[in-house]
Amino acid sequence: MNKQLLKVVLAGMLVHGVPSCALADSLYKPQTFRALTSDRKAAAVGDLLTIQVFENATATTSADTSTRRNASARAGLVRPSGSSVSAALQTSGDFDGGGSTQRTNRFLTTVSVTVREILPNGDLRVEGEQTLRLNDERQTVNIQGRVRPVDISDGNVVMSNRLADARITLVGDGDLTDRQRRNWWKYVTDLLGL
Numbered sequence: 001m002n003k004q005l006l007k008v009v010l011a012g013m014l015v016h017g018v019p020s021c022a023l024a025d026s027l028y029k030p031q032t033f034r035a036l037t038s039d040r041k042a043a044a045v046g047d048l049l050t051i052q053v054f055e056n057a058t059a060t061t062s063a064d065t066s067t068r069r070n071a072s073a074r075a076g077l078v079r080p081s082g083s084s085v086s087a088a089l090q091t092s093g094d095f096d097g098g099g100s101t102q103r104t105n106r107f108l109t110t111v112s113v114t115v116r117e118i119l120p121n122g123d124l125r126v127e128g129e130q131t132l133r134l135n136d137e138r139q140t141v142n143i144q145g146r147v148r149p150v151d152i153s154d155g156n157v158v159m160s161n162r163l164a165d166a167r168i169t170l171v172g173d174g175d176l177t178d179r180q181r182r183n184w185w186k187y188v189t190d191l192l193g194l
Contacts, residue, residue, distance in 0.1 A: 041152045042124060047115045049126055049152065051143055053160040053168060055107040062100040107170060111143050123148055123164070138173045 042049035113128030124147045132139045145163030152158055160168060 041149070041154075041156050042115050042126075042147075043149065045115050045118060048112050048156075049115060049124070049147065050110060050112050050155075050157045051126070051128070051160055051163070052157055053107055053109045053111065053141075053143070055105070055160060055168065057105045058103070060100075060102045062098070064098040066096050107168070109141055111141055113143055119146070126163075140169075140171045140173075142169045142171075143167070 109130070111128055111130045113126040115124045116127050117125040119125060125145075126147055127144045129143070130141045132141075143160075143163075143166070145166040145168075147158050147163060151162040160166065
């Protein structure tokens with residue numbers, strides 16, 4: 001009986017083929033591995049990171065100029081008849097000038113950016129853009145820079161003053177922005193000094 005069963009099993013294997021070996025695939029992938037106790041911080045290309053932009057800039061410039069100039073010249077001529085002719089030239093000029101410029105900028109926003117590259121020293125090169133549309137006015141915030149992993153908080157947030165090589169731009173487009181631009185003829189009159 002055992003021989004008969006063995007013949008049936010062997011015949012079935014020949015007809016259906018020898019079952020292939022099962023291959024096991026590891027759950028560990030070095031590119032995406034994160035330890036169970038690790039924080040959920042941006043660490044790989046494609047990860048998201050939140051940048052909190054808090055920029056406060058103040059610049060003040062003032063200048064005072066004062067100049068004074070006095071010059072005089074005197075000449076005399078004696079004629080043979082004994083009379084004399086004299087002439088005098090005197091010039092003077094005063095200039096007082098001054099100017100002051102003061103500018104204050106404040107920029108607050110939060111933008112999520114994407115890790116574009118991991119640099120050889122471990123820093124993350126990040127880049128992102130956010131566009132808002134309010135009352136037909138489009139505001140676009142663009143952020144680029146380099147982040148050290150130690151500057152990323154537990155909540156996956158970095159302050160903008162921790163960005164190296166930071167480029168933060170805010171560009172507006174719409175009626176309000178157009179109204180703030182100077183007319184072309186004003187540039188011409190300024191160029192001509194009028």
